[in-house]
Amino acid sequence: MHLAYPAVLAALLFCTGLYGVLARRNAILVLMSVELMLNAVNLNLVAFDVWLRDTLHAGQALTLFTIAIAAAEIGIGLAIVLMVYRNRGTADIDRLRDTAEGHEPAPTTDAAPTADRATGAAA
Template sequence: MTVTLSSYLLVALILFCVGLYGALRKRNAIIVLLSIELMLNAVNINLVAFSKFGLNAAVTGQIFTLFTMTVAAAEVAVGIAILLAMFRNRDSIHVDEMDSMKR
């Protein structure tokens, strides 16, 4: 008995749901960014799993994972920069106080 595709998919699904819960629930914007990283990682697991077990199993899934990692790194860099700018101006990084475009 070896590891099947559905076990990898289930691990990725649980990881995605935990990340989604954190992104919706947490107040600290750094933790929200980390939760988004968690969701992207779950998708990466799916891509690599399908690059081994999929119908057209090829190395393309791993290449797409590398591109996803690049975009995630760029997103985190810009996100942290925005948070630092906001902390300087508003003295808070809580997401429920980011409402200056709503008023």
């Protein structure tokens, strides 16, 4: 098999994930796009490992490690997103502008009761 096939597929998948990270508004969809990018890198690692016939099989070992780290990342990321949703009542990343420069702080006082209600219903 030509090495160009898996390499091109991995590049295209990576750029698809890049588009998703930049264009999506919901934080969970951004996490899904990050998973796509990680999978593209994994495909590259496996293809180059099979091509190089490494005796240590570093590519496959690193792929397993990347999969485990991605699982840890998605767990922590979802916990953070759920906590932000519980506190703010939204998971849209372009409404979380507290640290943005050149903007007034968003009025969060009217969002707090809805957040409390959401928390109560989720608990």
